[in-house]
Amino acid sequence: MSPASIEWSREEEKAFENAIAIHWTDDSKEQNWSKIASMVPNKTVEELKQHYELLLEDVIAIEAGKVPVPKYVGEEASSSSTKDFHGSCGGVTSTEKRSNCGLGSGYSGLGQDPNGHGGKGGGSRAEQERRKGIPWTEEEHRLFLLGLDKFGKGDWRSISRNFVISRTPTQVASHAQKYFIRLNSMNRDRRRSSIHDITSINGGDPSTQPLPITGHQTNAAANPTNMAAIGPPPIKHRIPPPNMAGLGMYGAPMGHPVAAGPSHMASAVGTPVMLTPGHHHPYVVPLAYPMAPPTMHQ
DNA sequence: CTCCTGTGGCTAGCTTAATT
């Protein structure tokens, strides 16, 4: 991203997102920025504004297609070349590694029988891969969040068509299902990292925000299939991320509906809010990122 | 004491059936 983002810790990002969720209004006034700043330790109003601008740029870049999107087609993703379109697996969280580096490309080469009910004669290699599924990348997840913001919960078809074009509506719906389940269980202890921990398109900048994940790898070195786990530093696993208890990092207690946020900024995530039909306010805004202009990919 | 292996928990992604 940009140099400024490096100075932001994960905690600060979350605090910022929470503050935005609470204090942001359509016409962001100076007093609102002051309130937001009061909730983000070690950050000035100017820094917050600057950070906001950076986020805005990110979203615009994504919307404009500057962020590469995988070219594999839906579930037929043809094995090896499908993942790692970010180009590098270094310096990312283990979750991302699993998504983009480890499993993504690894699936095609395992040569196992993933069917479970098919046996060896069950199907072709391609079919096995199809059944196996392609892990969602962070980029896809962020696009999903963008689409969720724009179309709201339920319109998986539009999200699939306009945002996560590499996934079918069914896949998007399935992903969303797991996503919300995860959000609703955020207050539990013993959480392992997941791609679903990313609740905003900026929240997972791998270069600046290593997730407090399990990175420990007792078996990784010995297990060829665990190559992806070798990378990250051995952070003790099952350490609950900060701000997780009860309230969580999402600005509101899980399961508590939150009114749809301002049109441009986040209110909360993980607390689905039912919108009136035809209302395209972000029902659940994936945390603090600005609403992108209505540009479509296709 | 160190290393290796087995086991259980957790998560991701998918399919299918049920529902709207």
Place this chain on the structure above:
DNA sequence: AATTAAGCTAGCCACAGGAG
């Protein structure tokens, strides 16, 4: 037809226990 809910399979990881 689209969405949701339930269930299944597979992979990753940490931990416990045994072998050296």
